[in-house]
Amino acid sequence: MKKNRPKYMQIIDAAVSVIAENGYHQAQVSRIAKQAGVADGTIYLYFKNKEDILISLFEEKMGSYIEKIEPVIAGKESAAEKLLLLIDSHFRMLSEDRDLAIVTQLELRQSNKELRLKINEVLKGYMKLIDEILLEGKQNGEFSRSLDIRLARQMIFGTIDETVTTWIMNEQKYELNTLSIPIHELLLNGCGAGTSGPSASQV
Amino acid sequence: MKKNRPKYMQIIDAAVSVIAENGYHQAQVSRIAKQAGVADGTIYLYFKNKEDILISLFEEKMGSYIEKIEPVIAGKESAAEKLLLLIDSHFRMLSEDRDLAIVTQLELRQSNKELRLKINEVLKGYMKLIDEILLEGKQNGEFSRSLDIRLARQMIFGTIDETVTTWIMNEQKYELNTLSIPIHELLLNGCGAGTSGPSASQV
Amino acid sequence: MKKNRPKYMQIIDAAVSVIAENGYHQAQVSRIAKQAGVADGTIYLYFKNKEDILISLFEEKMGSYIEKIEPVIAGKESAAEKLLLLIDSHFRMLSEDRDLAIVTQLELRQSNKELRLKINEVLKGYMKLIDEILLEGKQNGEFSRSLDIRLARQMIFGTIDETVTTWIMNEQKYELNTLSIPIHELLLNGCGAGTSGPSASQV
Amino acid sequence: MKKNRPKYMQIIDAAVSVIAENGYHQAQVSRIAKQAGVADGTIYLYFKNKEDILISLFEEKMGSYIEKIEPVIAGKESAAEKLLLLIDSHFRMLSEDRDLAIVTQLELRQSNKELRLKINEVLKGYMKLIDEILLEGKQNGEFSRSLDIRLARQMIFGTIDETVTTWIMNEQKYELNTLSIPIHELLLNGCGAGTSGPSASQV
DNA sequence: TATGAATGAGGGTTCATTCAT
DNA sequence: CATGAATGAACCCTCATTCAT
Numbered sequence: 001m002k003k004n005r006p007k008y009m010q011i012i013d014a015a016v017s018v019i020a021e022n023g024y025h026q027a028q029v030s031r032i033a034k035q036a037g038v039a040d041g042t043i044y045l046y047f048k049n050k051e052d053i054l055i056s057l058f059e060e061k062m063g064s065y066i067e068k069i070e071p072v073i074a075g076k077e078s079a080a081e082k083l084l085l086l087i088d089s090h091f092r093m094l095s096e097d098r099d100l101a102i103v104t105q106l107e108l109r110q111s112n113k114e115l116r117l118k119i120n121e122v123l124k125g126y127m128k129l130i131d132e133i134l135l136e137g138k139q140n141g142e143f144s145r146s147l148d149i150r151l152a153r154q155m156i157f158g159t160i161d162e163t164v165t166t167w168i169m170n171e172q173k174y175e176l177n178t179l180s181i182p183i184h185e186l187l188l189n190g191c192g193a194g195t196s197g198p199s200a201s202q203v
Numbered sequence: 204m205k206k207n208r209p210k211y212m213q214i215i216d217a218a219v220s221v222i223a224e225n226g227y228h229q230a231q232v233s234r235i236a237k238q239a240g241v242a243d244g245t246i247y248l249y250f251k252n253k254e255d256i257l258i259s260l261f262e263e264k265m266g267s268y269i270e271k272i273e274p275v276i277a278g279k280e281s282a283a284e285k286l287l288l289l290i291d292s293h294f295r296m297l298s299e300d301r302d303l304a305i306v307t308q309l310e311l312r313q314s315n316k317e318l319r320l321k322i323n324e325v326l327k328g329y330m331k332l333i334d335e336i337l338l339e340g341k342q343n344g345e346f347s348r349s350l351d352i353r354l355a356r357q358m359i360f361g362t363i364d365e366t367v368t369t370w371i372m373n374e375q376k377y378e379l380n381t382l383s384i385p386i387h388e389l390l391l392n393g394c395g396a397g398t399s400g401p402s403a404s405q406v
Numbered sequence: 407m408k409k410n411r412p413k414y415m416q417i418i419d420a421a422v423s424v425i426a427e428n429g430y431h432q433a434q435v436s437r438i439a440k441q442a443g444v445a446d447g448t449i450y451l452y453f454k455n456k457e458d459i460l461i462s463l464f465e466e467k468m469g470s471y472i473e474k475i476e477p478v479i480a481g482k483e484s485a486a487e488k489l490l491l492l493i494d495s496h497f498r499m500l501s502e503d504r505d506l507a508i509v510t511q512l513e514l515r516q517s518n519k520e521l522r523l524k525i526n527e528v529l530k531g532y533m534k535l536i537d538e539i540l541l542e543g544k545q546n547g548e549f550s551r552s553l554d555i556r557l558a559r560q561m562i563f564g565t566i567d568e569t570v571t572t573w574i575m576n577e578q579k580y581e582l583n584t585l586s587i588p589i590h591e592l593l594l595n596g597c598g599a600g601t602s603g604p605s606a607s608q609v
Numbered sequence: 610m611k612k613n614r615p616k617y618m619q620i621i622d623a624a625v626s627v628i629a630e631n632g633y634h635q636a637q638v639s640r641i642a643k644q645a646g647v648a649d650g651t652i653y654l655y656f657k658n659k660e661d662i663l664i665s666l667f668e669e670k671m672g673s674y675i676e677k678i679e680p681v682i683a684g685k686e687s688a689a690e691k692l693l694l695l696i697d698s699h700f701r702m703l704s705e706d707r708d709l710a711i712v713t714q715l716e717l718r719q720s721n722k723e724l725r726l727k728i729n730e731v732l733k734g735y736m737k738l739i740d741e742i743l744l745e746g747k748q749n750g751e752f753s754r755s756l757d758i759r760l761a762r763q764m765i766f767g768t769i770d771e772t773v774t775t776w777i778m779n780e781q782k783y784e785l786n787t788l789s790i791p792i793h794e795l796l797l798n799g800c801g802a803g804t805s806g807p808s809a810s811q812v
Numbered sequence: 813t814a815t816g817a818a819t820g821a822g823g824g825t826t827c828a829t830t831c832a833t
Numbered sequence: 834c835a836t837g838a839a840t841g842a843a844c845c846c847t848c849a850t851t852c853a854t
Contacts, residue, residue: 025315029849030816039815042849050849076222110313113226120372144392148385154369155362155389163354170401182351186358189347190393210839232824234840244826358852359831431721435828436837445836448831456828516719519632526778550793550798554791560775561768561795568767569760586759592764595753596799616818638845640821648819653846 008046011036012057026042029053029163054111055118055159061100065093066125073129079137080188083156086133087187088180095176105165130156137191144192155190159183211249214239215260223302227310232256257314258321264303268296269328276332282340283391286359289336290390291383293363298379308368333359340394347395358393362386417442418442418463426505430513435459439500460517461524467506471499472531479535485543486594489562491563492539493593494586498567511571536562543597564591620645621666629708633716638662658772662794663720664727670709674702675734682738688746689797692765695742696796697789704785714774716740738763746800766798 014036019027028051033040071088076082094101108119130153137143143152148188163183171187217239222230232253236243250256279285282335297304311322333356341344346355366386370379425433435456453459475495482488492540500507514525528543536559541551549558569589573582623645628636638659642649656662678698704712717728735772739762745750752761772792775787 023316030845033816040817040849041815042813044850045813106316111317112228112313113309116309117372148389151366151382151385151389154365155358155386155393158361158363159358161360161365162357166357177365179354182354183358186351186354186393189395190358190389193391208838231822236841243824245838245848247825248838360849429722434826439837446828446838447836448834450829451834493665512722512725516721518634518719519715522715525776545745554795557772557788557791557795560771561764561792561799564767564769565764566767566769567771568763572763585760588760589764592757592799595801596795599799614817637843642820649821649845650819650847659845733815790824 005046006081007036007042009036009060011038011043011046015053016061016097016099019107020102026156027107047084050057050069051115053112054108055124058104058108058119058122061097063102063122065110066122066181070129079140079142080184080193081135082133082136083187084180086130087160087184091176091180093166094164095172098172101164101168101172105161105168108117127153127157129186130174134191137193142191147191152191156187157185200203205359210239210245212263214241214249214256215247215263218260219264219300219302219306222310229314230310242376243296248273249383254282254314254318257311257318261307261322261325264300265307266325268329269325269332273332276336282336282343282345283387283396285339286390287300287383287387288372289333290387291380294379296381298375301375304367304375306363308371328403330356330360331348337394340396345394350394355394359390362390364394407494409469410419412450413442413444413448415425415466417444417449417452417459418466421459421463422505422509425513426508428458430516433513450535454475457517457521458479460514464510464514464528467511467537469528469565471533472528472535476535479539485539485548486599488539488542489593490590493566493590494583497570497582497586500570501578504578507570507574507578511574533559533563540597543599548599553597558597561596563587565593612794614655616645616647616651618669620647620652620655621669622664624662624666625670625706625708625712627692628716629711631684633719636716660724661719663717663724667713667717667728668731670706671713672731672734675731675738679738682742688742688749689750689793689802691745692743692796693789693793694740696769696793697786700773700789703773704781707781710773710777710781714770714777736762736766743800746802751802756800761800768792768796 011032015027015032018032018035022031029043030040032053033043036043043053047056070087072089073082073085076085094104109116111119113190131149132145134147134156136147138145138149139145160183163179164176167174167179209395214235218235218365221235221238225234225258230244233243235256236246239246245257250259257377275292276285276288279288297307313321334352337346337350337352337355337359341348341352342349363386367379370377370382410492417438419567421433421438424438424441428437436446436448438459439449449459453462474486478495479488479491482491500510513524517525537555539557540549540553540558540562544551544553544555566589569585570582575578620641624636624641627644631640637646638652639649641662642652642660645652652662678695681698682691682694684782685694703713718725720728740758743752743756743758743765744763747754747756769792772788773785776783776788
């Protein structure tokens with residue numbers, strides 16, 4: 001399996017670094033190769049083409065994050081707590097790797113439609129995770145019975161995403177994680193949690 | 204004023220149509236010219252360069268939308284009603300011009316950072332509009348006193364944007380405007396409106 | 407006759423000024439038209455095409471100079487005096503119109519082969535003038551009997567031309583006309599005048 | 610070093626040939642590449658841009674000529690002999706490579722001011738060589754004590770240059786080298802050599 | 813496995829010239 | 834005579850990918 005060889009991750013990390021520093025359109029394959037310390041041709045021993053580097057980058061970084069976060073979330077008791085953990089972990093992951101944050105929030109979005117469709121495939125796992133939290137919240141009465149899960153998921157993901165993008169655009173001048181609790185409260189309210197008890201944020 | 208000559212809008216409309224059909228990276232100037240029924244060189248009598256077409260496109264379509272919607276919203280009495288009108292008009296505008304929806308939600312986001320910064324300038328007017336609604340809602344007690352306007356704005360814009368993008372990605376298989384009221388309800392709840400009275404959506 | 411209409415010279419003068427200021431490749435027809443205070447299309451009522459402006463420019467400025475200098479030179483008695491007058495007038499003409507000097511010595515030489523062939527046609531009158539001086543000098547014993555007129559002419563024209571070009575390249579930091587007498591002496595020597603009497607420069 | 614790889618000279622030679630045949634403005638990069646037997650992109654592995662090909666061409670051909678001729682001239686005893694060698698070598702070099710003659714005398718002069726300034730840099734070495742010959746001739750009494758070196762150099766270079774250009778313009782109908790001795794005699798006279806002894810051309 | 817020299821397709825923009833008014 | 838909006842051909846350069854070593 002090529003993915004297990006050291007140069008595989010070496011190239012992906014080089015891609016993140018080069019794209020974050022120079023932007024998507026300045027991230028030539030030769031530049032990534034140089035940063036990774038390999039020859040241009042070597043890239044093609046590990047990746048089908050340039051697009052494949054970017055997809056793999058997203059899969060490795062986001063895919064592995066989703067896999068990692070899933071069991072941790074499963075350990076929490078209430079949907080509210082799960083949602084808070086989701087938001088906070090999301091913010092923490094991107095705060096801790098600002099290059100990755102720039103790449104996923106700004107640069108990778110300049111890619112063509114095809115690539116973005118494939119990125120969406122990876123995100124589906126994340127959407128499913130959100131849906132499960134919402135479903136649980138509906139079923140155990142934490143959230144409104146009439147909650148439309150698809151719309152609520154768009155609200156949650158859209159809000160998180162817009163929040164991170166704004167933070168990046170403001171050159172990360174503030175601590176992203178300080179927003180976890182207020183954003184959580186907003187979203188809980190949105191889901192109808194505020195009507196039947198104390199805010200879960202206060203838990 | 205060049206903007207008043209008929210070919211100006213003719214070229215912008217051609218750009219929307221060509222980009223929607225072929226994608227951002229396939230939208231060669233010569234293709235846009237052909238679609239507009241003018242010579243390649245004529246483009247440069249009306250626009251500084253290719254990027255200028257795209258900026259102008261966004262300014263004309265979104266900028267004029269913002270200007271148009273502003274007084275209509277001002278006519279509404281409550282913040283909740285204003286928010287509903289904002290959402291519903293946003294959805295309606297993009298439903299009525301699906302090419303424009305594709306261009307603004309998917310294609311224009313592939314542009315370089317510079318262009319996107321200029322697009323953000325145009326969007327600032329929209330953000331300000333949202334902020335005003337939120338401020339009004341806070342002041343007249345419709346929304347929670349503790350509402351963080353910046354975060355609430357990110358929630359509102361992020362949710363609307365994500366909802367439209369999902370609709371586009373699903374090839375517009377459903378009516379976007381049917382989502383106006385449920386999205387409105389979600390967002391109102393998020394703003395803390397549900398805690399102190401009947402949902403404004405029911406107004 | 408188009409040449410008698412005021413706009414004809416107006417356009418030529420505008421061309422000299424625009425080319426001197428901005429260089430040959432920046433001298434677009436529209437720029438010349440603007441400088442001349444006429445519409446682009448008007449240029450084509452007076453000139454066949456852009457090249458025709460440049461040829462006419464050279465014909466008018468250099469051709470008229472040659473016609474003017476010819477009778478003055480004819481009035482001088484010795485070949486040596488005639489040569490001095492030729493050199494000094496040449497330097498004076500270009501000193502007095504530095505724009506023209508820049509255009510003829512530097513900018514017009516960037517034109518294509520065809521244009522330069524036509525310029526050479528105009529210069530033939532000048533070459534003939536030099537040849538006549540040389541022939542007279544040979545016949546009356548001022549110059550060497552063995553002088554090759556063609557080569558001597560190349561020396562004279564080449565020296566004058568190189569001297570003016572060097573002066574232009576040095577940004578006209580010195581008075582070109584101070585070189586008339588020493589250059590004259592060099593060239594007289596070259597023609598074998600120094601062997602049979604006092605320097606003609608001292609006449 | 611890129612200059613040592615065979616394709617470097619291959620491309621330069623192709624450029625000379627293409628420019629000589631089709632003219633400066635018709636010498637597209639793709640045409641030069643084709644003539645050199647390489648792909649368009651390969652040009653850019655050896656040269657920064659198109660202008661760089663032309664500068665390099667001049668440096669390689671004229672620069673290397675100047676370096677080569679310098680020690681040979683140093684071996685001659687008198688300034689007169691040195692001058693003859695300079696003229697004759699100059700004529701020989703261009704006679705032996707008529708494409709190069711066309712390119713340097715006619716085509717390269719159509720280039721923009723910037724390129725011509727760089728060409729002048731290369732020529733400065735040549736001017737220095739002429740100056741050294743003149744200085745030596747003045748000091749050892751071969752040339753007139755009152756000789757102005759700068760003006761004499763302009764005469765020498767101007768005469769040689771004009772002679773070659775006339776030869777090119779006449780489509781090389783005669784042997785350029787037959788002019789070496791008579792031109793030499795003209796220039797020696799010009800430098801005041803004829804006044805104090807037998808012509809060095811007769812040596 | 814690894815290299816890196818070589819490939820070649822593809823597009824934004826300028827500007828001399830025209831022609832309907 | 835005069836205008837100036839419209840035309841459209843023409844070209845340099847980049848960079849993802851290949852393949853001989």
